[in-house]
Amino acid sequence: MSEGAIPLLRVSLQASYGRQSVLRDIRLDLEKGESLGLVGTSGAGKSTLILALLGLLPWRGGTVTGEVLLEGQNLLTMPERDARRLRGSRIALIPQSPMNALNAVVSLRAHFDEAWRAHDNRGRAALETRLATLLSEVQLPTDPSFLKRKPGEISVGQAQRVMIALALLHRPAILVADEPTSALDPVTQAEILKLLRHLNQTMGTTLLYISHDLLSVLQLCDRIAVLDTGTIVELLSVDRIEQAVHPATLALLNALPAPPRILLEYRDGNAR
Numbered sequence: 412m413s414e415g416a417i418p419l420l421r422v423s424l425q426a427s428y429g430r431q432s433v434l435r436d437i438r439l440d441l442e443k444g445e446s447l448g449l450v451g452t453s454g455a456g457k458s459t460l461i462l463a464l465l466g467l468l469p470w471r472g473g474t475v476t477g478e479v480l481l482e483g484q485n486l487l488t489m490p491e492r493d494a495r496r497l498r499g500s501r502i503a504l505i506p507q508s509p510m511n512a513l514n515a516v517v518s519l520r521a522h523f524d525e526a527w528r529a530h531d532n533r534g535r536a537a538l539e540t541r542l543a544t545l546l547s548e549v550q551l552p553t554d555p556s557f558l559k560r561k562p563g564e565i566s567v568g569q570a571q572r573v574m575i576a577l578a579l580l581h582r583p584a585i586l587v588a589d590e591p592t593s594a595l596d597p598v599t600q601a602e603i604l605k606l607l608r609h610l611n612q613t614m615g616t617t618l619l620y621i622s623h624d625l626l627s628v629l630q631l632c633d634r635i636a637v638l639d640t641g642t643i644v645e646l647l648s649v650d651r652i653e654q655a656v657h658p659a660t661l662a663l664l665n666a667l668p669a670p671p672r673i674l675l676e677y678r679d680g681n682a683r
């Protein structure tokens with residue numbers, strides 16, 4: 412990035428619930444095309460941070476101060492109507508549990524119709540054009556009968572691909588993925604991680620990936636931020652993970668099934 416240029420996302424915030432301070436001096440920059448993994452154990456403040464940076468923390472009873480500059484605009488101080496316009500179109504969330512996020516009584520097509528109308532008034536034909544490429548991008552069936560199904564008629568892995576497609580629908584600048592594989596079996600988890608890596612590496616999608624699982628962060632991300640009791644205690648590139656010094660990072664490293672350099676060799680099927 413050239414000196415003085417504003418990154419795609421610049422976060423500088425603190426957050427609390429009542430008098431309980433939960434996030435302190437959180438500072439993050441995210442460049443276009445990058446994938447940043449935010450990793451932390453349970454209770455570290457990951458969900459609070461996601462809600463804070465989407466401008467949604469007040470809905471959970473929290474307060475946030477500081478800045479979330481998305482393409483130079485502060486999500487925390489703009490009118491809620493404007494923030495709502497950016498959420499879903501410029502910054503989009505892939506949630507943890509796809510089956511909870513989808514509405515069981517309506518078709519998949521109805522989900523896409525509603526998400527389309529929320530940010531684009533060009534109507535059905537434009538949506539059809541977008542879906543024609545989008546469904547294959549996320550490796551979902553492209554025949555029209557698929558979208559007639561309801562969430563209960565597809566697998567959980569397909570449901571997570573639907574959530575990813577919904578998040579990508581308006582070509583957002585940033586995808587925020589909140590533990591997107593935690594509800595999935597190991598094989599489907601690996602497939603979804605591979606898809607996210609493909610979207611980042613091949614399609615240039617900027618990714619903020621939040622997880623308690625360092626292994627998945629190593630498989631997916633370029634940089635890692637370690638969150639521990641509400642503070643980012645270490646921020647380093649994946650290639651330098653073995654130089655980590657903070658006890659919270661070392662504890663995560665010790666829980667890995669193999670040394671990181673071995674795991675990184677297998678990333679993208681590049682094992683020699």
Ligand SMILES: Nc1ncnc2c1ncn2[C@@H]1O[C@H](COP(=O)(O)OP(=O)(O)OP(=O)(O)O)[C@@H](O)[C@H]1O
Binds near residue numbers: 457623
């Ligand atoms: N609505 C709330 N009111 C008060 N305290 C809360 C609220 N939500 C979360 N907390 C507290 O804030 C801290 C951070 O919680 P948060 O849910 O952000 O952690 P997390 O890293 O996402 O954990 P997990 O991985 O278990 O979901 C915890 O101590 C939690 O008890």
